[in-house]
Amino acid sequence: MVRTLNPTTRAIRRDAILDVAQRLIQTRGYERMSVQDVQDELGVSRGAIYHYFDSKAALLEAVVERMTDAVMSAVEPIADDPALSAPAKLQAVFRAGGQWKSERRELMLALVPAWFSSDNALVRERLWAIANARLVPLLAGIIRQGRTEGTITATYPDHAASILVGLLEGSGNLIGTIFVASLDGHASLEEAGCAAAAYNEAVERILGISPGSFEIIDRPTLRFWFS
Secondary structure, eight states: OOOOHHHHHHHHHHHHHHHHHHHHHHHHHTTTTOHHHHHHTTTHHHHHTTTOOSSHHHHHHHHHHHHHHHHHHHHHHHHHHSOHHHHHHHHHHHHHHHHHHTTHHHHHHHHHHHHTGGGGGGHHHHHHHHHHHHHHHHHHHHHHHHHHHHHHSOOOOHHHHHHHHHHHHHHHHHHHHHHHHHHHSSOOOHHHHHHHHHHHHHHHHHHOOOTOOOOSOOOOHHHHHOO
16 A cells, blocks of 8 residues: 655655755755755655655755745735735835845845756746746736725736736846846946836836836845845
8 A cells, every 4th residue: 555644744844855955055055955965964865855856956946936935925914904005015015025035135145046047947937937826816906906096007907917027027037137247246236226227117107106106126125135
C-alpha cells in the first residue's frame, strides 16, 4: 500500500524545505545555493526534497510564490477597508507591497540576480501569471469603488486592473534592471526616478485620477534601494 501524508504534515514539511532554501538564498545567493545544500541542512535524503520540488528552479519558484502570498495577505485588508477612498486604497496597496519588500532588503537583494536571469524567464512568467490572477480582482474592486465615488473615471474596471498589473510588472522589470545596472555603476537613482515617474503618469491617465496623486514607488523608497 502506498503511504500518503496528511495535508497538514505535507504542508509543514514543504514549508521547512522552503524556510531553508530561502535562508540559503539570502545568505549565499541563489546561484551558489544547491539542492544538496538544502538536503544537508535538513539532514534528509535527496528523494525527500524531490518529492516536493523537482529542481532548483522549482525551489526558487516556490519561495517567490510564498512571498507573493505574504504580500497579498498584507494588502488584502487594505482593499477591504471601508474607511478608505479608492485612490487612498490604491496608493496604500502599492506602498504596503513596497514596504514588505523593503523590510526584507537582504532577501530581495539576494533574489534580484536570479529573478532577472534569462535562465529563469519561465519562472518569472509563471509567477506573474499567479500574481495577475490575484491582483486583477483586487484592483478591479478598488476601481469599481472609485467609479461609484466619482474619484476614478476608468470605464472598464476589469480591463483597467489588468492593464495596471501589466504596468506594475513593467515598472518592476525596468526599475529592477536599472537597479542591477547601478550595482556596477552603469545606472543611477535619477534614471530609476524618471522611469517611476513615467509609470506614475501612465497609471493616473488610465484611471483618470489627478496628476501627481499616485506613486508606483515613492522617492524615499527608491533612495532606500539605490543607497
